Amino acid sequence: MKQFDILALLYGIAACIALFILADRADRSKSTGWKRCWLIPLLTIIVAKDGPELSLLPLYLGSLIALTGFFTEQKKLRQRSSVIAALCMLLTVPVCLLNPRYRAIGYKADFQKAFDRMRRHYVLSAHKNIDWDALYAAYMPQIEEAERTQDAAKNYYAWAGFTAAFHDGHVSYAMRDREAEEAAVRAILGNDYGLAVMRLTDGRFAAVNTDDSLKAHGITNGTIITKWNGMVPDEASKTSPAWNMKLTCTDDETENMWELGGYPDIDNEIFYSGLLAAGLGDETASVSYLDAAGKEQTVTLPKLGEYADRLFPAMETIDQGLPLGNLTWQRMDKTTACLRVTGMSYDSKSYASDKPSAYTEMTDQLKMQIQEYMDDGVQDYVIDLRNNGGGSPHMVNAMMSLFAPEGHYPVIYDGVWDDDAKCWKTDENGKYLSGKVTSFNGEDFIQGGRVILLVNANTVSAGDYMVKAMRGLPNVTVIGFTQPNGSCQAVGGLTLDGGALSFSNCVNNDADGNIFIDSGTDRQSTDDLDVQIPFDEQAIRTLFDDGEDYAMQQALALLR
Amino acid sequence: MTDIMKTQIRQLFRRKGIFQFPLIALLITLVLSVLLQSTDNSGRILTASAFLGQFALFSCAVSLIMPGCIMDVCCSDDFTDKTINHELTAGMPRIKVYFARILPGLVISLLCYALVLAVPFTLLTFMHGWGTDIPLSNVLLRLVLILAAILRYSCFMGMIAFLTKKMSACLTVSIFAALACYSMAMGASIPYLRGLMTNPYLLSILSIGNLSQFDAWYTYGSSLKYNYIYYPALSGSTVAGVVIVSLVMSAFWLLLGYHYFRTDDLN
Numbered sequence: 001m002k003q004f005d006i007l008a009l010l011y012g013i014a015a016c017i018a019l020f021i022l023a024d025r026a027d028r029s030k031s032t033g034w035k036r037c038w039l040i041p042l043l044t045i046i047v048a049k050d051g052p053e054l055s056l057l058p059l060y061l062g063s064l065i066a067l068t069g070f071f072t073e074q075k076k077l078r079q080r081s082s083v084i085a086a087l088c089m090l091l092t093v094p095v096c097l098l099n100p101r102y103r104a105i106g107y108k109a110d111f112q113k114a115f116d117r118m119r120r121h122y123v124l125s126a127h128k129n130i131d132w133d134a135l136y137a138a139y140m141p142q143i144e145e146a147e148r149t150q151d152a153a154k155n156y157y158a159w160a161g162f163t164a165a166f167h168d169g170h171v172s173y174a175m176r177d178r179e180a181e182e183a184a185v186r187a188i189l190g191n192d193y194g195l196a197v198m199r200l201t202d203g204r205f206a207a208v209n210t211d212d213s214l215k216a217h218g219i220t221n222g223t224i225i226t227k228w229n230g231m232v233p234d235e236a237s238k239t240s241p242a243w244n245m246k247l248t249c250t251d252d253e254t255e256n257m258w259e260l261g262g263y264p265d266i267d268n269e270i271f272y273s274g275l276l277a278a279g280l281g282d283e284t285a286s287v288s289y290l291d292a293a294g295k296e297q298t299v300t301l302p303k304l305g306e307y308a309d310r311l312f313p314a315m316e317t318i319d320q321g322l323p324l325g326n327l328t329w330q331r332m333d334k335t336t337a338c339l340r341v342t343g344m345s346y347d348s349k350s351y352a353s354d355k356p357s358a359y360t361e362m363t364d365q366l367k368m369q370i371q372e373y374m375d376d377g378v379q380d381y382v383i384d385l386r387n388n389g390g391g392s393p394h395m396v397n398a399m400m401s402l403f404a405p406e407g408h409y410p411v412i413y414d415g416v417w418d419d420d421a422k423c424w425k426t427d428e429n430g431k432y433l434s435g436k437v438t439s440f441n442g443e444d445f446i447q448g449g450r451v452i453l454l455v456n457a458n459t460v461s462a463g464d465y466m467v468k469a470m471r472g473l474p475n476v477t478v479i480g481f482t483q484p485n486g487s488c489q490a491v492g493g494l495t496l497d498g499g500a501l502s503f504s505n506c507v508n509n510d511a512d513g514n515i516f517i518d519s520g521t522d523r524q525s526t527d528d529l530d531v532q533i534p535f536d537e538q539a540i541r542t543l544f545d546d547g548e549d550y551a552m553q554q555a556l557a558l559l560r
Numbered sequence: 561m562t563d564i565m566k567t568q569i570r571q572l573f574r575r576k577g578i579f580q581f582p583l584i585a586l587l588i589t590l591v592l593s594v595l596l597q598s599t600d601n602s603g604r605i606l607t608a609s610a611f612l613g614q615f616a617l618f619s620c621a622v623s624l625i626m627p628g629c630i631m632d633v634c635c636s637d638d639f640t641d642k643t644i645n646h647e648l649t650a651g652m653p654r655i656k657v658y659f660a661r662i663l664p665g666l667v668i669s670l671l672c673y674a675l676v677l678a679v680p681f682t683l684l685t686f687m688h689g690w691g692t693d694i695p696l697s698n699v700l701l702r703l704v705l706i707l708a709a710i711l712r713y714s715c716f717m718g719m720i721a722f723l724t725k726k727m728s729a730c731l732t733v734s735i736f737a738a739l740a741c742y743s744m745a746m747g748a749s750i751p752y753l754r755g756l757m758t759n760p761y762l763l764s765i766l767s768i769g770n771l772s773q774f775d776a777w778y779t780y781g782s783s784l785k786y787n788y789i790y791y792p793a794l795s796g797s798t799v800a801g802v803v804i805v806s807l808v809m810s811a812f813w814l815l816l817g818y819h820y821f822r823t824d825d826l827n
Binding site for chain 1: 604692723759761762763777778779780781782783784787789816819820823824825
């Protein structure tokens with residue numbers, strides 16, 4: 001039973017006991033004012049904070065039975081009604097416990113509302129060629145089944161599949177019951193057999209985050225995995241029930257959050273394509289690998305636990321950023337300093353403003369630190385945008401102005417809103433019209449210094465914006481294992497009974513009037529890397545055996 | 561009974577402190593809010609329907625104070641000066657004494673509430689037109705449903721008046737009700753209040769809070785100016801539910817109030 005329902009029940013029974021005692025007192029004092037006390041049981045309805053519930057009918061009936069004391073002044077009748085009311089209220093417990101529809105969540109109504117809202121307002125429908133009818137036909141039955149059985153996991157999986165279909169980093173669903181969500185994610189990821197599998201840049205697959213017990217078989221970090229249960233790992237991944245789902249993984253310690261699946265850019269999907277394979281199997285899994293001599297071996301590995309406990313730390317290691325707070329500096333070497341940017345916001349006041357002056361305090365602080373570094377010999381800068389969840393483009397503009405060469409840089413164009421039709425205006429070809437431009441002015445505060453933007457697949461939204469805006473500047477190089485996420489339309493959100501949905505809601509165009517960054521049916525977003533850091537055996541050993549930040553090492557090597 | 565009703569009405573309109581001043585203050589507050597908020601944050605001139613979409617809840621919530629004032633004057637005041645005792649001693653049946661106070665209180669509550677809501681929006685319609693954000697027919701439907709909820713609310717206030725027999729008891733409860741209505745409708749961040757708001761029939765103030773808020777969506781650009789789109793349609797079950805529950809609960813509160821008064825020793 002829910003906490004507040006138990007509280008309401010206890011309140012009701014306590015009220016009945018109090019009224020039983022009061023009946024004697026009221027009879028002796030003979031004042032009609034005591035009648036008012038018999039209205040107290042009515043408050044049980046408000047104590048149950050989630051509103052009325054059919055399973056609580058015995059509680060409500062009990063309150064009405066207790067209310068009969070208001071209409072009579074006979075002591076015995078009042079006491080009997082209090083007893084009967086209390087007994088009636090107690091029936092609430094078995095009814096609530098045995099009723100599968102107790103406090104049922106309206107998953108179907110949630111999905112219908114969200115689907116209708118999204119169909120009307122999702123700005124990338126045409127760009128991504130979304131087949132709304134097919135999506136509805138595929139996922140509404142799953143939602144209906146989830147509602148019928150009140151299965152939170154089924155509801156989550158249906159939403160995970162639905163949101164993944166858009167290949168948009170801004171389309172995501174979070175369940176209100178976070179514990180049920182985590183349990184659903186862990187369940188679908190499968191079992192742990194002592195390793196995770198990652199795709200190398202050259203197309204082979206390798207073990208990462210290996211358990212010590214696998215050393216007996218010669219499997220360590222970097223060992224080439226050729227087959228999983230008889231299939232090439234990326235093909236095996238596609239047989240996972242989690243394939244074609246967008247799962248949210250949260251690290252309890254760092255509270256970093258990743259999304260697995262539904263990648264906007266297909267290159268990022270390929271990068272992570274081996275991961276799901278290593279959770280497949282029952283009590284054992286068959287793994288083929290190349291031993292030290294380069295000969296293929298096959299071993300049967302026992303289940304060790306839940307794959308989530310191996311996968312999440314593996315992703316944390318691969319996708320790590322510098323463990324610093326937002327807008328914090330770290331001196332890397334004599335000539336290089338790194339600015340960690342985890343989110344594009346400075347404070348709540350500036351976040352609500354579109355004026356460049358709102359970020360004066362931030363830029364003053366950045367300038368002060370940059371000047372100190374320059375006076376001490378720093379010439380080059382790394383801006384660590386890994387796992388940057390986005391935020392305000394105006395904050396990005398203020399930051400970019402310090403690092404960009406002098407000049408005026410128009411970047412992004414708003415859509416044009418039709419206030420009568422309540423939609424974004426399009427031309428005769430269905431292309432969104434471009435309105436106000438957002439631009440920034442480079443100050444070259446770093447006096448010609450070089451800038452590395454270090455990114456990963458979780459660099460999203462305003463993070464994508466920064467990459468697109470700065471890539472192509474003569475002093476800027478964008479590097480990472482993967483491209484940034486590839487999602488840059490502005491977002492709207494909808495609160496539902498069982499969770500919350502967000503999706504791309506506001507148009508952003510580039511200078512040619514095309515959608516800014518977001519991938520279309522080709523699954524290629526338009527913000528890319530200048531240099532891809534190879535994910536190879538060396539990278540794996542550095543990350544997982546030495547515990548070092550390989551991507552940062554490569555960034556610094558590029559500057560030397 | 562008719563004489564008592566006329567007396568209540570006369571008494572009400574003569575009361576400066578607890579009727580005229582609050583009514584005028586409320587009207588001034590709402591008119592000023594209309595005049596001072598002439599544009600929304602996207603710089604558009606606010607038409608009446610756009611203003612309604614964004615500020616209807618505030619108007620409906622603060623106006624809840626008026627029925628409390630009115631029921632205090634019509635019902636509670638005559639306990640304080642023993643007028644009711646004199647009427648009963650003179651042989652007037654209790655049922656007539658009760659309804660002679662409740663009925664004018666209910667009617668004037670409904671009229672005052674409708675007036676307080678109508679004045680600012682009528683003013684804005686004359687100034688900037690109705691607009692296209694929300695259809696007038698939907699607003700009128702919601703007004704009727706809100707008045708049904710106000711009927712229920714006023715009956716509850718009447719019951720409070722006869723149960724407490726204290727001047728200002730209804731006013732006190734109505735102030736809390738106004739704050740609660742506004743807070744609950746805005747209280748998405750407070751889980752307890754958010755839970756209560758999911759059911760519009762539980763309390764009259766929840767009905768009013770739900771009906772005075774419009775399901776809205778918004779888009780924006782780099783200048784962070786919002787463009788609102790409203791989804792004002794009400795389901796048949798909501799309409800029927802509000803009406804039925806309001807009528808049933810109105811009768812329930814009237815019954816409770818009358819039963820208590822019927823057997824009250826008036827000490």
